Amino acid sequence: MKFKHIEESQITMTQLMLPSHSNFRGNIHGGFILNLMDQIAFACASKHSEHYSVTASVNKVDFLNTIAVGELVTLKASINYTGRTSMVVGLRVESEDIHTGVIKHCNSSYFTMVAKDKDYNSVEVPGLILDTEDSIRRFARSIKRQKQARKRSENFNSTDFKIEEYLEEVREHNVQITL
Template sequence: MNSTFKKPEDSEIILTELMLPSHSNFSGKIHGGFILSLMDKAAFASASKFSGQYCVTASVNRVDFLNSIEVGELVTMRAKVNYVGHSSMVVGIRVESQNIRTGVVKHCNSSYFSMVAKDETGKTVQVPGLVLSNLNDMRRFLRSIKHIKMRNERKLEFSRQAFEPEKYKHALKDYNVRIDIEGYK
């Protein structure tokens, strides 16, 4: 068990950047890939600040783009560690945009990045424990545990070795698919 503990606030990163025309896609909105790149930087900074080590991205949870971001808006990302394992951390990131002229703020997306702390040789290293000092911290930590558990169960259920297609045949009847697998009825 780890004897060093830190609060989520010890990992907090706030990154703000002006959205330029060079960041836009063909429809004139800010390109989602550019936002994902900024989110990855925020996750790296938050996890590295918390762990005192360089960190790598292990996975990104679902990202739903809720509101588009316009050229000329300020984008602010707030990131902090929500969960820690032995060498892994889940960093929650909230993305908001602000119209400079009107002051209107929009929630654009939220996501969770799983980060792993590494030493100079590339080996995983233990990260500090997490102090849960309020109900929001506890809720975020428990949500991460549930997400990790569900991801592991889904990975096993749909692995080549464990997949049982008979279980899902009828589940596909309401979808726009046709099963045309030789030898499968």
């Protein structure tokens, strides 16, 4: 089995935010940033796996700070986890005001990517060499996130869902139930 250092696949991309990327308030569209995030996740995963890689899922994207026209946006991608055919790519997005030099953390996310061969079959990916405490923490965090996602899916499976367990909690929110 082949293993790679995390640094071998890391990617950084910087792009100037233009008016064509913005909404009417001069802030960059979240969808444009998501598109850039998907591109860099693809590049990082493909570099690591040495195969075309596709997005299987995206784990939570919180837009923490707005990005204005004229700012530089830097996206950083790194492989945090490797499974048999999948990889979790950790992404960080920062913007920089080129006049002041102030850098803002805009969002972070985790993209699960799957390596594919030329016939679009999933292929095995190299494992990771974990050589820092931070790399072990990120790998362990990915395992934990996967377990939590499986548990959420199991709890809310339509055949096993028990409405009586959730009805009171749901009523505490901005809803009108008409069953």
